[in-house]
Amino acid sequence: MDVSVDSLTDTNTPFMPQKSPLSMKAQDLHAAPDRFDRPSGRLPTTPGTLWLRRLFVFGGAVALTIFGAEHINRVFNAMGVTALGIIIMVLFVVLGFWIALSFTSSLGGFFSLLSRGGLGLGIHRSGPLPELKSRTAVLMPTYNEDPERVLGGLRAIYDSLKATGKLDAFDFFILSDTTNPDVWLQEERAFLALRRETGDSHRIFYRRRHRNTDRKVGNISEWITQYGGEYEQMLALDADSIMDGGVIIRIVSAMERNENVALIQTLPVIIGGRTLFARMQQFAGRIYGPLIAHGVAWWHGSEGNYWGHNAVIRIKAFAEQAGLPHLPGRAPFGGHILSHDFVEAALMRRGGWAIHMVPGLTGSYEESPPSLTDVAIRDRRWCQGNLQHAKLLNTKGMHWISRVHMLVGIGAYVTSPLWLLFLLVGILISLQSHFYHPDYFGNGLTLYPHWPQVDPVQAKYVFISTMFVLLAPKGLSFIAMLFDRETRRGSGGIIGLGVSIFLETLIGGLIAPIAMLIQTSGILSILLGRDSGWNTQNRDGDAVSLKEVARGYWIYTVFGIALATAAWSVSEALFLWMLPVLVGLALAIPLAALTASRDVGQGFKKLGLLLIPEETTPSEIIKLANANERRRLDAQTSPERPPEEAFALLRTDPALLKAHLSALPAPRKVGGPIDANLLVGLIKLREAANVQAALKLLNRGEKAAVLGSSEGVALICALPS
Structure with a gap:
């Protein structure tokens, strides 16, 4: 794609408006908050x-x-x-x-x-919509x-x-x-x-x-x-x-x-x-x-x-x-x-x-x-x-x-x-x-048995x-x-x-x-x-697929069968009492698949x-x-x-390319933090024979880094198809 990146850096539609900063600092959880003279106790809308x-x-x-x-x-x-x-x-x-x-x-x-x-708060379900200030x-x-x-x-x-x-x-x-x-x-x-x-x-x-x-x-x-x-x-x-x-x-x-x-x-x-x-x-x-x-x-x-x-x-x-x-x-x-x-x-x-x-x-x-x-x-x-x-x-x-x-x-x-x-x-x-x-008769000193009271x-x-x-x-x-x-x-x-x-x-x-x-x-x-x-x-x-579901849920089925076996070995009553839990676990695979x-x-x-x-x-x-x-x-x-691929999108859509360049962060200044992904990615782009070769060489982090750099975008656009 023969496009001059420099010719596309102007845009009349900025991605974001003018900044309007507002201070926001992390709170100290171990100190009393600054309430800015707001009274404590019951609030007006309580x-x-x-x-x-x-x-x-x-x-x-x-x-x-x-x-x-x-x-x-x-x-x-x-x-x-x-x-x-x-x-x-x-x-x-x-x-x-x-x-x-x-x-x-x-x-x-x-x-x-x-x-x-x-x-509450004076809100109505219906009626004319209020004016906003x-x-x-x-x-x-x-x-x-x-x-x-x-x-x-x-x-x-x-x-x-x-x-x-x-x-x-x-x-x-x-x-x-x-x-x-x-x-x-x-x-x-x-x-x-x-x-x-x-x-x-x-x-x-x-x-x-x-x-x-x-x-x-x-x-x-x-x-x-x-x-x-x-x-x-x-x-x-x-x-x-x-x-x-x-x-x-x-x-x-x-x-x-x-x-x-x-x-x-x-x-x-x-x-x-x-x-x-x-x-x-x-x-x-x-x-x-x-x-x-x-x-x-x-x-x-x-x-x-x-x-x-x-x-x-x-x-x-x-x-x-x-x-x-x-x-x-x-x-x-x-x-x-x-x-x-x-x-x-x-x-x-x-x-x-x-x-x-x-x-x-x-x-x-x-x-x-x-x-x-x-x-x-x-x-x-x-x-x-x-x-x-x-x-x-x-x-x-x-x-x-x-x-x-x-x-x-x-x-x-x-x-x-x-x-x-x-x-x-x-x-x-x-x-x-x-x-x-x-032992119904305790220590044997009584003639009257102590029957279980459960x-x-x-x-x-x-x-x-x-x-x-x-x-x-x-x-x-x-x-x-x-x-x-x-x-x-x-x-x-x-x-x-x-x-x-x-x-x-x-x-x-x-x-x-x-x-x-x-x-x-x-x-x-x-x-x-x-x-x-x-x-x-x-x-x-x-x-x-059912195979994928089985791979994820077999453990619950096994646990359910083990629990059912333990309950049945104790008593039929316990087994029946636990039946809702046991059935759900035993049917974990079909339940996960059907739902x-x-x-x-x-x-x-x-x-x-x-x-x-x-x-x-x-x-x-x-x-x-x-x-x-x-x-x-x-x-x-x-x-x-x-x-859907990022390089193809930029190389086939000049309007998107122009807008993308306008939204990129400022280039790194001397002494600023070094992005290893960007450095490696730029080298791989320069050494790639074409777009497909570049895509095979770059990992996801490197690809994102070069897309976030005007120098990287220029190299992407200059690559042979």
Whole structure:
């Protein structure tokens, strides 16, 4: 390609706007925060009855736990206290409080749903959209994602905001941490196409970091320190997020009216599921999710939480309080904070700002991983991040509810090995009972025997009561749907909804023991010092062969068979009691394969099962996103599909080449840090006979380095074909 690089360095469309720096420093977790004269104590947006709600939730959970513990004690310690009996009691109290807290919180959510709560802050579900007085930045971080897919979602948000007539209050930033050089150039091409299609080159921006320090935390923080001073709020998104323009405007307006609020979190509904697993996830999120979200919002009040995306954040509060330090020690417990969202919310609340959730608004969406395997990969990272929070529990000045958020996050993973231990101790107690022959007459000084007092009927009542408390949120969600005609009809009607809940509960129950072992193995690997790394999220659900599934899940089948053998050797009753767990483990391979299948997922959809209203009557923002997705898929199958390889893209698209050069960082100055990948990459380019030879010589790091250098790009363009 005979193109003069020097002639292409001018551009009239800069990738980023003028800088507007804002200070943001890491917080000292062991010192009191600087609240900048904001008063301590109750915040202006705190509900007046919040203390009663918390008393109901926590007091009710404690009462239920005590009640259950008293009855479980009759089952396992009826003949006297034993070591195994004490262990099972401790485990039951911990696990019992966990499910009791979920139950009492869901009761609060049930009251909130029936009373059409879940808003506050002066937000209205309908009516005229308020006027906006400030500017908001819409931030879309991305990391090695399909650019066409990501920007298709961002385009839907753009068009939705444009339809409201209030687009002028928003700017859009694609913040890339992509390390794959081919994806990087595809991102630039998609970004330029988005500008061209919208005719908007002064409101849509793109920046790729050449060193992705501290992952997403560093990505957002770097944007704030360079450009945050220009905006009052930022709308934090994920690569799979879409949000209705009207919803965005309502929560931005609420932020403007409530000066003490730092963050407003919406309830993202999962959509776009194609595999059976993804469809189960989106059904559960849509039917049970509102009850759960209304419940936590009901007792969180102004001490809410942050889920990392689909939330509007006051930039001043974030920059002032949410700078994250590195934790002492090495990964997995030390280093940068992985699950940053919980911590950022806690630090802003510590600094005197309110954090609110508004689950009563609809129009916020995300996607689900397509399979149990993909969830396990994501969960491994989340598990490490949540376990890191143990180091943050003693942060000075942190609100006690923020500490509860972190404990709940830790508990979400720690309970898996505890449930496993509970099952194993139960087997040991049964073994003890099977092989131990009691001495009914004690020391022989009495004529009256001491009969065993272990009551199987009492054990059955404890089991039934536990299952009732565990499954009650699903029942309450079904009852709430009876009062929501639109959602009920969109989910297949009463019968379709009821059958779908039954199927989701059945399949989810079979998967649960597999997930328990996956999370347990994740915790063990973290305790052994293994870092999770940073993996790209699979969102498409490509077909996986049965051989691959078997390779990943045979261990759970073997464990299930071993557990079944142990239970059967003790007693038939124990085997039958453990049957739900044993069946799920024994069928791990077919369950993982079936739930990862698109054909099975679409088969359920055709039968009218696991439906959600967003499928049957999609909103305008979903229609926009679906149309963009169809265009993406059509482009992928087009015979005129453009090249995907980075060198080919630059050599065949002069406009992209010009724009790419304009966005490159300044050349290294004498005395600056030396990039070994760049030095080696430049040598390989000079020695390559042609483009194909160069591609064979360069590794991924070297390829990215030469693409990030004007000298490297010049050599790429000069290579013979």
